[in-house]
Every structure is written in structure tokens, then in C-alpha cells.
Amino acid sequence: MTFRRCATRAYVGIVAxxxxxxxxxxSPSSAAADTVDVGVLQSLTxxxxxxxxxxxxxxxxxxxxxxxxxxxxxxxIVPIVEDGASDPSMFAQKAQKLIHVITSCSAAPSCEPxxxxxxxxxxxxxxxxxxxxxxxxxxxxxRGDAPGTCEKMKLGIIGAGAVGxxxxxxxxxxxxxxxxxxxxxxxxxxxxVATDLRYGVPVSPLVDVEAGDYEALVGAELVIVTAGINxxxxxxxxxxxxxxxxxxxxxxxxxxxxVIPRVVAVAPDAPILVVTNPPEPLVDVARALARHExxxxxxxxxxxxxxxxxxxxxxxxxxxxxxxxxxxxxxxASVFLWSTAGIGGVRVLDAVRDRGIPxxxxxxxxxxxxxxxxxxxxxxxxxxxxxxxxVTARLAEIIVRDERAIVPVGSYxxxxxxxxxxxxxxxxxxxxxxxxxxxxxDEQRALDATAARLKDVVKHYLPGGEQAVGAG
Numbered sequence: 001m002t003f004r005r006c007a008t009r010a011y012v013g014i015v016a017x018x019x020x021x022x023x024x025x026x027s028p029s030s031a032a033a034d035t036v037d038v039g040v041l042q043s044l045t046x047x048x049x050x051x052x053x054x055x056x057x058x059x060x061x062x063x064x065x066x067x068x069x070x071x072x073x074x075x076x077i078v079p080i081v082e083d084g085a086s087d088p089s090m091f092a093q094k095a096q097k098l099i100h101v102i103t104s105c106s107a108a109p110s111c112e113p114x115x116x117x118x119x120x121x122x123x124x125x126x127x128x129x130x131x132x133x134x135x136x137x138x139x140x141x142x143r144g145d146a147p148g149t150c151e152k153m154k155l156g157i158i159g160a161g162a163v164g165x166x167x168x169x170x171x172x173x174x175x176x177x178x179x180x181x182x183x184x185x186x187x188x189x190x191x192x193v194a195t196d197l198r199y200g201v202p203v204s205p206l207v208d209v210e211a212g213d214y215e216a217l218v219g220a221e222l223v224i225v226t227a228g229i230n231x232x233x234x235x236x237x238x239x240x241x242x243x244x245x246x247x248x249x250x251x252x253x254x255x256x257x258x259v260i261p262r263v264v265a266v267a268p269d270a271p272i273l274v275v276t277n278p279p280e281p282l283v284d285v286a287r288a289l290a291r292h293e294x295x296x297x298x299x300x301x302x303x304x305x306x307x308x309x310x311x312x313x314x315x316x317x318x319x320x321x322x323x324x325x326x327x328x329x330x331x332x333a334s335v336f337l338w339s340t341a342g343i344g345g346v347r348v349l350d351a352v353r354d355r356g357i358p359x360x361x362x363x364x365x366x367x368x369x370x371x372x373x374x375x376x377x378x379x380x381x382x383x384x385x386x387x388x389x390x391v392t393a394r395l396a397e398i399i400v401r402d403e404r405a406i407v408p409v410g411s412y413x414x415x416x417x418x419x420x421x422x423x424x425x426x427x428x429x430x431x432x433x434x435x436x437x438x439x440x441x442d443e444q445r446a447l448d449a450t451a452a453r454l455k456d457v458v459k460h461y462l463p464g465g466e467q468a469v470g471a472g
Contacts, residue, residue: 153176153177153178153179153221153400154177154178154179154180154181154219154220154221155171155177155179155180155181155220155221155222155223155224155396155400156180156181156183156216156217156220156222156223156224156263156267156270157171157180157181157182157183157223157224157226158183158184158223158224158225158226158227158259158263159183159184159225159226159227159228159276160182160183160184160186160189160190160192160193160194160211161184161189161226161227161230161383162230162382162383162385163226163230163275163383163384163385163388163389164182164184164193164224164226164227165193165385165389166385166386166388166389166390167224167226167275167388167389167392167393167396168180168182168193168194168197168209168389169197169389170389170390170392170393170394171207171392171393171396172197172200172201172204172205172207172209173204173205173393174205174393174394174397175204175205175207176396176397176400176401177207177396177400178207178208179207179208179209179210180194180197180207180208180209180210181210181211181212181216181217181220182194182209182210182211182212183211183212183213183214183216183217184211184227185227187211190211190212191211193211194209194210194211195211197209214262214263214265214266215266217263217266217267217270218266218267219267220267220270221270221399221400221428222270222271222273222396222399222400223263223267223270223271223272223273224273224275224392224396225256225259225260225263225272225273225274225275225276225286226275226276226392227255227259227276228248228251228252228255228256228276228277229248229251229252229255230248230277230383231245231248231277231374231375231378231384232378232382232383234247234248234251235247236248236277237375237378237379239372239375241332242332243332244278244331244332245277245278245330245331245332246278246281246331246457248277248278249278249281249282249457249458249461252276252277252278252282253282253285253461255276256276256282256285256286256289257285257289260272260285260286260289260290261289261290263290264289264290264291264292268292269294270294271294271295271296271399271428271429271430272286272290272294272295272296272430273296273297273298273392273395273396273399273430274286274295274296274297274298274410275297275298275388275392277330278329278330278331279297279298279299279330279410279421280297280299280329280330280331280410280418280419280420280421280454280458281419281454281457281458281461282297283295283296283297283410283411283412283419284412284418284419284458284461284462285458285461285462287412287419288462288463293412293430294429294430295411295412295430296409296410296411296424296426296430296431297330297409297410297411297419297421298330298388298391298392298395298409298410299329299330299408299409299410299421300325300326300327300328300329300330300334300408300409300410300421301391301395301407301408301409301421302330302387302388302391303326303330303334303370303408304324304325304326304407304408305319305387305391306326306369306370306373306387307322307324307325307326307336307341307366307370308320308322308323308324310366310369310370311324311341311343311348311366314362314366315343315351317343317344321343321344322341322342322343322348323340323341323342323343324336324337324340324341324342324348325337325340325341325408325423325437326370326408326421327408327420327421327422327423327437327447328420328421328446328447328450328451329410329420329421329450329454330410330421332371333446333449333450333453333454334370334371334421334450335443335446335447335450336363336366336367336370337437337439337443338363338440338443339438339439339440339443340437340438395407395409395426398426398427399426399427399428399430400428402427402428403426403427404425404426404427404432405425405426406423406424406425406426406435407423407424407426408421408422408423408424409421409422409424409426409431411424411430411431411434413434413451416451416455417451417455418451418454418455418458419454419458420447420450420451420454422434422435422436422437423435423437
């Protein structure tokens with residue numbers, strides 16, 4: 001499959017399939033193979049990502065079968081005979097055939113014309129710093145050395161520790177970035193991670209992974225900050241400690257005071273995604289240091305997924321079928337929205353009661369599993385890294401593709417004068433719009449208390465103290 005560019009950052013494909021007929025036989029004996037492949041073809045072209053289909057080795061029988069099933073993307077196929085042949089029977093007999101269906105681009109309003117298919121191989125090249133999706137159609141004799149059509153998707157990751165490396169690996173796997181630049185005060189560590197990841201690129205979506213300094217972040221479309229002290233190094237692994245991740249704030253504010261101004265100096269327009277703990281107060285700190293509003297954090301996105309996983313396990317269903325959210329802060333004062341949690345249209349608490357399970361015990365058990373998931377993981381492997389790596393990669397994808405997806409992330413909330421994690425429309429500029437969920441009275445009180453707590457903590461780290469926290 002080769003890719004070409006659509007006008008709104010979406011990508012469409014050209015699919016080439018062999019439908020099972022040989023060049024020496026176009027008899028009905030090939031019907032079974034043709035029928036099977038027709039189903040494959042229609043399954044592939046049923047996705048919005050594909051707007052053009054080229055099918056080779058198709059008999060007229062296959063064409064009839066496809067048209068009888070509704071064509072491709074709702075359009076009938078008209079055979080185009082190559083080599084000047086005009087007799088359909090000759091076309092069928094010799095199996096010199098080409099079905100070329102061109103449909104409207106369903107993923108974007110307009111597309112660039114695709115180059116003609118030839119037998120020459122597709123050649124790959126790496127993107128420059130201002131390009132992405134390193135896919136090129138250099139077909140000799142057709143396009144020569146015409147430049148590829150790449151879109152700028154360059155990501156910077158500050159911090160190449162356990163979390164930074166996990167984020168980089170997850171970003172590589174998702175294939176939405178052309179270039180990943182790792183920056184770490186330990187240059188050897190950044191180079192080691194970048195080198196290790198590059199060795200997996202040949203069997204992954206093509207991406208450049210490099211270690212560099214802050215100047216290498218020029219042109220980045222998003223900068224992800226993972227640098228700082230983690231829970232184990234910062235002494236935040238005691239389940240009975242009410243401060244939890246907030247215990248890391250003092251040390252990590254110092255890290256941010258060094259990192260954020262250097263990021264803004266070279267990538268002033270890039271949104272900043274805070275992953276370092278505690279994320280909500282660090283958004284407020286980063287926002288003050290960056291002097292712009294394009295700062296958000298992963299916050300309770302991971303807590304929300306953990307909540308869904310633990311509910312799914314207890315009910316024996318896929319967590320993807322669970323609708324439940326955690327808001328407020330990524331910490332001990334996070335707020336679980338039990339009042340709206342549901343599975344298949346059934347309220348979770350109603351399902352718990354129907355099973356004769358004590359509701360308070362059930363809630364306490366689930367919340368403890370979610371709140372202290374990081375400590376459980378740290379006790380096993382030393383750092384909570386893979387889940388947050390996957391979540392961060394997905395959030396980065398949402399941002400650079402301007403998806404306008406709704407996920408719980410942290411951003412400054414003028415209503416409270418502090419950063420909170422809430423369901424948010426996320427796009428290329430970061431947090432686009434916050435959606436305030438319906439809350440029970442208990443949940444509203446809990447959110448108010450969380451906001452007051454965070455505001456009281458972060459005011460000591462901002463210029464102007466409490467007054468600066470409330471500045472909109």
C-alpha cells in the first residue's frame with residue numbers, strides 16, 4: 001500500500017489486489033478464488049481511509065461479481081483494457097486486465113492525483129525536519145526524483161528515562177510521527193534510547209529517532225515533557241501518604257524552571273504536553289514559564305483507563321465497553337464519576353446492586369486498585385512506564401492530527417483558578433474546549449476540594465503567589 005496526501009491531513013491509499021485468475025486462464029473454474037477475493041476487496045475498501053482501488057488479474061467474471069455485490073464504495077466497476085485491446089472477450093481470455101475505480105476522497109474534501117501504477121518498486125526515504133509520514137512514490141520513468149508529499153509531524157520528548165523511552169517506543173509503534181527528537185541532560189542515555197529504537201524501525205512505521213539538544217526541537221509540532229524525579233526516587237510510594245505524587249512537586253518545579261524556557265525559545269508555537277508528576281500543578285508552572293496557554297497534561301487519562309480496566313475485569317467484559325471517567329487530579333484526590341459509570345447502557349452501581357455486592361466495598365476496592373496502581377507497578381518493575389507511554393503516544397497522535405477527540409486531560413480552568421483534569425476536546429492547539437460532566441453532589445464536593453487543595457499547593461511556586469494562580 002502506498003500513501004498520498006489529502007488536503008486536510010488525512011491520508012488515502014491505493015490498494016492493489018490479485019483476484020486469483022492467471023494469465024492463461026479466465027474460465028469459470030477461477031470463480032471460487034475470485035469470489036473469496038472479492039470479499040476481501042470489499043472489506044478493505046469499506047474503510048474511509050481508501051478512496052482509490054486498483055485491481056489486477058481480474059476476469060470479467062470477477063468484475064460482474066463485484067458489481068453484483070454493489071461495486072466498490074457504491075460505484076460500479078468499468079473495465080479498462082490495457083495494450084490497446086478493445087474486445088472484452090479478448091480481455092477476459094488473455095486476462096490482460098485492469099480495474100481502475102476512482103471514487104471521491106472520503107477522508108478529505110480534495111486529494112492530489114495519484115501517480116500511475118507501474119511495476120517499479122516503491123522506494124523509501126526519510127523525511128527532513130519539516131516533513132513527516134516518510135513514504136515516497138519514486139517511480140523511475142514516471143516521477144523521477146520528484147519530492148515526496150510529507151506532512152510535518154515532528155515530536156520532541158524531553159527526558160529519556162523510563163517514561164520518556166516508553167513514550168518514544170509507543171510513538172514509533174503508532175506511526176504518526178516522522179521524526180522523534182529525544183533530549184536529556186544525560187546525553188549518553190538519550191543517544192542509547194534513540195539508537196536502540198532505530199534498530200526496530202525497519203519492521204515498524206518509518207520514523208527517524210534521534211538524540212539532540214534543545215536546538216534540535218526547532219519545527220516540532222508537539223513537545224512532550226517527561227523529565228523529572230519519579231515516584232520511587234522521590235519517595236512517593238507510600239500508600240498511606242496523603243500527598244502522594246504532590247511530594248514530587250518541589251523537585252520537579254526546579255526541573256521545569258530549566259526545561260520550559262529552553263523549549264519555548266526554540267519551539268514557541270508547539271503545544272507542551274506535561275507527563276511528569278504531579279501533572280496538574282506542573283501545567284500551572286509550565287504555563288507561567290511558557291507565557292502561553294498551549295499547555296496540557298496527561299492527568300487522569302491513564303486513571304480513566306485503569307478505572308475501565310478494573311471495572312471490566314470485575315464484570316467480565318472488555319474495558320473498551322466500559323464508559324467511566326476519573327477527573328480532578330492524577331493523584332490521591334482523584335474523583336471517580338460513579339454516578340455516570342456504565343456498561344452497555346446499564347449503570348455500574350445498579351449492576352453491582354443487582355449482583356448482591358455491597359456497593360461501598362466494591363467502590364473502595366476499585367478505587368484503591370486505581371489510585372495505587374502506580375505503586376503496585378513500581379513494586380514489581382521499579383517504574384510505572386508502559387501504560388503512560390501508550391497513553392501519551394495516543395494523546396500526541398490526537399494533537400498532531402487535530403482529531404478533536406474528547407479525553408480527560410489537565411488544563412487551566414478559570415472557574416477554579418487552577419489546572420484540573422476534565423473531559424476535553426483536544427486538537428492541534430492542545431485543550432480546545434472543556435466539557436463539564438454532570439456530577440452528583442458528592443462528586444461535585446470532591447472536585448471542589450481537589451481544586452482547593454491543588455490551588456493551595458501550587459501558589460507557592462508561581463510568581464505572585466495565589467494571585468498568579470487565578471490569572472486567566
